[in-house]
Amino acid sequence: MIPIEEAVGAISAANRIAIATHVSPDSDALGSLLGLGIGLRAIGKQVALLCDDPVPVKLRFLPESASVASSTDLQPELFIGVDASDPQRLGACSTDWLSSGIPVINIDHHITNLNFGTVNVVDPQAAATTEILPLLLDGLGIVMTQDIATCLATGLVGDTRSFSTSNVTSNTLQVAARLVEAGIDLAGITETTLHRRSVPILRLWGLGLVNLTLDSGVIWTAISLAARREIGMRDSGDIGLSNILISAEEANVAAVFTEQPDNRIDISFRARPGYDVAGVALSLGGGGHTQAAGCLLEGTLEEIVERVVPLLKAQAQPPAQKE
Ligand code: 5GP
Ligand code: MN
Numbered sequence: 001m002i003p004i005e006e007a008v009g010a011i012s013a014a015n016r017i018a019i020a021t022h023v024s025p026d027s028d029a030l031g032s033l034l035g036l037g038i039g040l041r042a043i044g045k046q047v048a049l050l051c052d053d054p055v056p057v058k059l060r061f062l063p064e065s066a067s068v069a070s071s072t073d074l075q076p077e078l079f080i081g082v083d084a085s086d087p088q089r090l091g092a093c094s095t096d097w098l099s100s101g102i103p104v105i106n107i108d109h110h111i112t113n114l115n116f117g118t119v120n121v122v123d124p125q126a127a128a129t130t131e132i133l134p135l136l137l138d139g140l141g142i143v144m145t146q147d148i149a150t151c152l153a154t155g156l157v158g159d160t161r162s163f164s165t166s167n168v169t170s171n172t173l174q175v176a177a178r179l180v181e182a183g184i185d186l187a188g189i190t191e192t193t194l195h196r197r198s199v200p201i202l203r204l205w206g207l208g209l210v211n212l213t214l215d216s217g218v219i220w221t222a223i224s225l226a227a228r229r230e231i232g233m234r235d236s237g238d239i240g241l242s243n244i245l246i247s248a249e250e251a252n253v254a255a256v257f258t259e260q261p262d263n264r265i266d267i268s269f270r271a272r273p274g275y276d277v278a279g280v281a282l283s284l285g286g287g288g289h290t291q292a293a294g295c296l297l298e299g300t301l302e303e304i305v306e307r308v309v310p311l312l313k314a315q316a317q318p319p320a321q322k323e
Contacts, residue, residue: 002132002186006119008139010103011040014078019095019319020050022084024238024266027158030059030068032082032107032129035151036063038134039142045068048072050090061192062154063147078103081117083129083155085287104235107132110279111286124289127165127172134175142163149182150189158193161243166273166291197240200233207231207257208241217316218309222301225259238268242292246270253277253316257305260296265304269293269312280311319320 011017019037021029029051037049049271059065070093080096084090085108087098098104098116107119109126126132130152132185137144160168162178180186208221211240221241233239245254254270267284269277276292286295295306 002121002135003124004120004121004139007105007107007121007136010078010105010119011045011080011136014045014075014076014103016046016048016074017078017080017145018048018050018076019080019082019098019220020084020097021082021089022053022089023091025051025053025055025059026238027059028054028128028130030062030065031085031151031153031155032133033068034062034064035130035148035155036080036107036136036149037067037136037144038081039137039140042145043140043142046074048074048076050093052093058192058196059139061153062151076102077103079230080105080107082107082108084108085113086116087116089287097309101249104283107136109289110287111289112282112293125167125171127167127169127170128155128159129265130159131172134178144178144182146183149179149184153179153184153186155188155191157190162190162194167289184301195310198233200231201239203231204228204233204239205244206239209244212245214248214250215309216313217250217252217254217318218255218312219245219248220255220257220305220309220312221245222257222305223259224301225261228259238266238309242268242270246272251316252318253312255308255312257301257308259301263298263300265299265301267295267297267308268296271315275315277312280308280315283311284308 021033040047054063057318087171104117105119111124113122114150213220223225229258241258252272256268258266271277276290278290281288281295283293
């Protein structure tokens with residue numbers, strides 16, 4: 001059972017609340033942060049909205065996105081993490097509050113969630129964290145305004161790739177229907193979230209696709225920091241290339257290795273339905289879902305590719321050939 005009542009009780013008892021989401025925030029991270037934040041402000045709470053990284057330019061259409069910051073003067077009585085499967089993923093902006101002894105509500109949908117909260121509202125059946133939030137908003141008597149619905153729908157559209165992933169359920173669609181009833185522009189949200197990207201991102205796709213490798217059911221490519229800089233990509237965030245790689249007929253598992261500053265490599269994993277990348281991501285200190293996961297590792301591009309690709313090959317074998 002998801003402890004919604006407990007979460008409602010903890011929120012009702014607090015006036016000053018910090019909500020944080022994960023580093024390199026995506027549409028579900030920011031949709032959850034802002035949808036919940038706007039809702040709590042509407043019932044009179046003082047709310048700080050925290051994220052280590054800036055809001056990506058394409059998500060700045062989200063209402064109140066300008067109020068997301070990497071620190072706060074508010075002394076919160078309650079801390080809420082959204083869309084993060086482990087405390088490290090919430091970044092430096094959250095470290096103090098997670099260790100301060102105040103109650104922590106962990107709201108998430110990753111199967112790899114470590115249940116790090118004092119209250120864990122974790123539902124791996126939910127296709128997005130924003131699919132869970134209406135239950136909480138209803139429990140608190142918060143009205144589903146168009147602004148809140150826009151935030152929640154952006155999370156749903158992003159994490160389900162416009163309702164096309166294998167974890168979409170009737171509940172996902174019922175929540176979506178309710179958001180449409182609240183007056184959102186679903187086509188506009190889908191266009192902005194999924195179908196608009198910068199020319200540097202397209203150039204990086206080109207580079208990554210030219211240099212891809214396919215071996216034993218695994219398709220992967222690596223993108224160096226130097227290449228990103230040369231192409232003029234300042235955003236260190238996800239470029240969505242793993243979704244393209246996994247469309248290869250010949251592949252069951254895909255990975256994009258992206259070099260970050262400080263000798264770290266971000267890896268974005270994808271699996272075709274019937275295959276699983278969540279376990280590999282978790283074993284490497286990351287997390288995610290069966291079909292989409294990720295992690296951040298220390299090392300050079302070459303070292304990390306050499307270390308991780310064999311683990312992926314083990315996951316990419318058709319079920320009959322697995323041990
Ligand atoms: P993406 O490849 O789209 O960036 O991420 C796919 C999924 O894996 C998302 O649900 C994302 O939150 C999760 N994920 C990506 N990178 C990491 C990571 O470094 N740590 C954890 N815990 N999860 C990650
Ligand atoms: Mn999510």
